[in-house]
Amino acid sequence: MTHEILTTHDLTVRFGGHVAVDHVTCAFRTGELTAIVGPNGAGKTTYFNLISGQIPAFEGRVMLAGRDVTRASVSARCHAGVGRAFQLTNLFPDLTVLENVRLVIQSKARRGFSILSTAASQVALTERAEAVLDRVRLTAQAGQKVSALSHGNQRKLEVALLIALDPLVYMFDEPTAGMSVDEAPVVLDLIAELKAQKDRTILLVEHKMDVIRTLADRIIVLHNGALAADGAPAEVMASDVVQEAYMGRDLAELGA
Amino acid sequence: MIATLLSGDAPRSRVLSLLLLAVLVCLALAPFLFPGTRSLDTAARICVFILLVASYDLLLGYGGIVSFAHTMFFGMGAYGVALSCEYLGRSWGALAFGIGAGSVAAIAAAFLIGLFSLRVRAIFFAMITLAVASAVAVLVSQLSQITGGEDGLNYQIPRALTPAFKFMDEPVFGVRMNGKLLNYYVVLAGSLVGVLFLLRVVNSPFGRVLQAIRENDFRAEAIGYRVVQYRVAATCLSAAIAAFAGALYAIWLRYVGPSTVLSMEIMLDILLMVVIGGMGTIYGAVLGATLFVVAQNYLQELMGLAAGAFEGLPILPALLSPDRWLLWLGLLFILSVYFFPTGIVGRLRDGR
Numbered sequence: 001m002t003h004e005i006l007t008t009h010d011l012t013v014r015f016g017g018h019v020a021v022d023h024v025t026c027a028f029r030t031g032e033l034t035a036i037v038g039p040n041g042a043g044k045t046t047y048f049n050l051i052s053g054q055i056p057a058f059e060g061r062v063m064l065a066g067r068d069v070t071r072a073s074v075s076a077r078c079h080a081g082v083g084r085a086f087q088l089t090n091l092f093p094d095l096t097v098l099e100n101v102r103l104v105i106q107s108k109a110r111r112g113f114s115i116l117s118t119a120a121s122q123v124a125l126t127e128r129a130e131a132v133l134d135r136v137r138l139t140a141q142a143g144q145k146v147s148a149l150s151h152g153n154q155r156k157l158e159v160a161l162l163i164a165l166d167p168l169v170y171m172f173d174e175p176t177a178g179m180s181v182d183e184a185p186v187v188l189d190l191i192a193e194l195k196a197q198k199d200r201t202i203l204l205v206e207h208k209m210d211v212i213r214t215l216a217d218r219i220i221v222l223h224n225g226a227l228a229a230d231g232a233p234a235e236v237m238a239s240d241v242v243q244e245a246y247m248g249r250d251l252a253e254l255g256a
Numbered sequence: 257m258i259a260t261l262l263s264g265d266a267p268r269s270r271v272l273s274l275l276l277l278a279v280l281v282c283l284a285l286a287p288f289l290f291p292g293t294r295s296l297d298t299a300a301r302i303c304v305f306i307l308l309v310a311s312y313d314l315l316l317g318y319g320g321i322v323s324f325a326h327t328m329f330f331g332m333g334a335y336g337v338a339l340s341c342e343y344l345g346r347s348w349g350a351l352a353f354g355i356g357a358g359s360v361a362a363i364a365a366a367f368l369i370g371l372f373s374l375r376v377r378a379i380f381f382a383m384i385t386l387a388v389a390s391a392v393a394v395l396v397s398q399l400s401q402i403t404g405g406e407d408g409l410n411y412q413i414p415r416a417l418t419p420a421f422k423f424m425d426e427p428v429f430g431v432r433m434n435g436k437l438l439n440y441y442v443v444l445a446g447s448l449v450g451v452l453f454l455l456r457v458v459n460s461p462f463g464r465v466l467q468a469i470r471e472n473d474f475r476a477e478a479i480g481y482r483v484v485q486y487r488v489a490a491t492c493l494s495a496a497i498a499a500f501a502g503a504l505y506a507i508w509l510r511y512v513g514p515s516t517v518l519s520m521e522i523m524l525d526i527l528l529m530v531v532i533g534g535m536g537t538i539y540g541a542v543l544g545a546t547l548f549v550v551a552q553n554y555l556q557e558l559m560g561l562a563a564g565a566f567e568g569l570p571i572l573p574a575l576l577s578p579d580r581w582l583l584w585l586g587l588l589f590i591l592s593v594y595f596f597p598t599g600i601v602g603r604l605r606d607g608r
């Protein structure tokens with residue numbers, strides 16, 4: 001199974017005069033985990049925003065499973081199979097942990113418009129939400145309000161929402177940022193499990209090189225919004241581009 | 257059984273449960289406990305406003321949507337009944353048609369306003385509702401040939417709901433068994449069913465989505481909920497129930513006029529009631545409306561008594577003069593918001 005589920009063609013966006021994503025053409029295959037690296041401000045999150053639809057593209061196209069979704073709404077893309085966990089935790093703070101996950105399951109089951117039954121009576125949906133919480137080790141916190149959770153647990157929940165959605169394309173934006181050394185493995189193991197499933201496409205923005213080394217099938221490098229490198233991990237990591245990008249030096253200097 | 261009726265949303269506070277029960281018992285037995293036309297009128301007003309405020313809570317407390325058109329929807333329901341009874345004659349059919357037509361008009365108006373303004377910004381929606389509501393109020397006063405203008409309309413409802421109809425010759429516990437009594441119980445039952453329906457809605461999957469949107473609309477969209485559609489749906493639903501409350505009010509009063517069902521003052525009252533009671537709880541509407549309507553009706557009298565008691569003292573009688581009742585109501589409001597920012601219900605639930 002190596003067909004291209006998600007492709008971007010010349011995808012571009014400008015903020016004022018600043019080109020945040022610059023004609024990025026790239027294809028992502030089912031079963032593959034692609035790490036997206038680049039220095040701060042390189043446009044990684046913006047690239048994700050263009051794919052999941054939070055920001056409209058200036059130029060270029062996003063194709064999902066053969067369909068052009070460039071003009072589709074965020075929610076339509078979500079139902080078409082693009083799922084997203086956010087770099088900055090982005091949850092429903094006043095609702096419980098369980099309810100946060102249940103809402104995702106309910107969305108996937110397309111039950112949002114039923115008004116005559118109670119949400120509590122839909123036991124099957126709740127059970128599925130509980131199973132997801134179990135996978136991210138948040139069962140003990142199920143009844144707590146999200147605003148009362150520790151940062152690490154909020155990060156886990158952020159990932160849990162994506163797991164609950166179970167999209168064709170998983171997009172993780174620095175999922176372990178700010179997590180302690182004993183919390184991060186829970187999330188990384190989950191990503192490894194997803195990868196082992198072989199039927200999902202995973203995009204992972206990550207700064208930690210050891211994580212990338214163990215998980216990635218492929219690395220793409222963004223720099224100043226443009227695709228600077230694309231290839232097998234060993235190859236890309238050894239390249240000057242990555243070395244320099246992570247030393248914080250400018251690519252232009254490198255070419256000179 | 258009770259849990260099912262309440263859609264599993266228990267009051268979650270002993271004091272709150274007792275208060276709600278007290279309100280329910282008082283309203284259910286109002287004709288017997290508080291005899292007299294005036295008190296029955298107050299009781300009916302409470303029933304109507306509980307439903308009206310609860311429907312506003314669906315929008316504001318659960319959906320996080322600020323609307324100033326709620327009285328307009330209320331008025332549409334009331335005028336629906338009034339116009340239908342006035343022009344189609346005195347019959348149950350006309351009454352039913354009026355209720356239906358008023359609700360449909362309210363839903364259509366809510367749909368149009370929502371569709372055009374909810375996709376932009378929340379503040380834009382609030383402004384549009386204000387503009388449309390003012391325009392409709394002016395329109396109703398201007399079209400006096402049809403609506404009776406500022407004078408409003410007096411109309412006939414089926415005889416079984418009027419004092420002229422007696423279904424028992426002998427009074428029971430001193431209360432005359434007439435159509436007015438039946439009318440009151442129609443209003444009470446309508447309100448009760450409406451509130452239970454709203455409780456079901458806010459605890460349904462749809463209600464949960466509304467809360468999610470209120471909390472974080474960006475993420476709600478990202479997990480697959482089309483936010484605009486949900487907001488428009490909530491606006492329509494809340495408008496329909498407000499119109500139903502308006503219809504009940506029109507059935508009770510047998511009169512409608514701009515100042516009784518359309519004025520901006522009522523809109524402000526609704527806002528106060530929902531905030532005092534506690535937003536996003538539905539139960540808050542019950543307590544807020546009850547307190548407010550009772551205060552509105554009896555504060556003046558109470559103050560008259562107090563002013564009399566302090567006669568001869570400086571300033572006090574002037575401050576307590578019945579004409580100052582709005583001042584005191586305002587003060588009560590400020591104090592209650594200051595001390596109970598989450599409303600009475602929020603306060604009771606925290607302090608359990």
Ligand SMILES: Nc1ncnc2c1ncn2[C@@H]1O[C@H](COP(=O)(O)OP(=O)(O)OP(=O)(O)O)[C@@H](O)[C@H]1O
Pocket residue numbers: 015020038039040041042043044045046047087
């Ligand atoms: N909505 C926006 N409006 C204006 N500028 C933006 C917006 N979003 C991002 N930018 C700019 O676009 C550039 C790329 O930002 P982006 O967040 O995509 O970087 P990133 O690669 O995710 O960085 P980091 O590693 O810090 O998360 C930055 O210069 C940023 O300031």
Ligand SMILES: [Mg+2]
Pocket residue numbers: 044045046087173
């Ligand atoms: Mg980023």
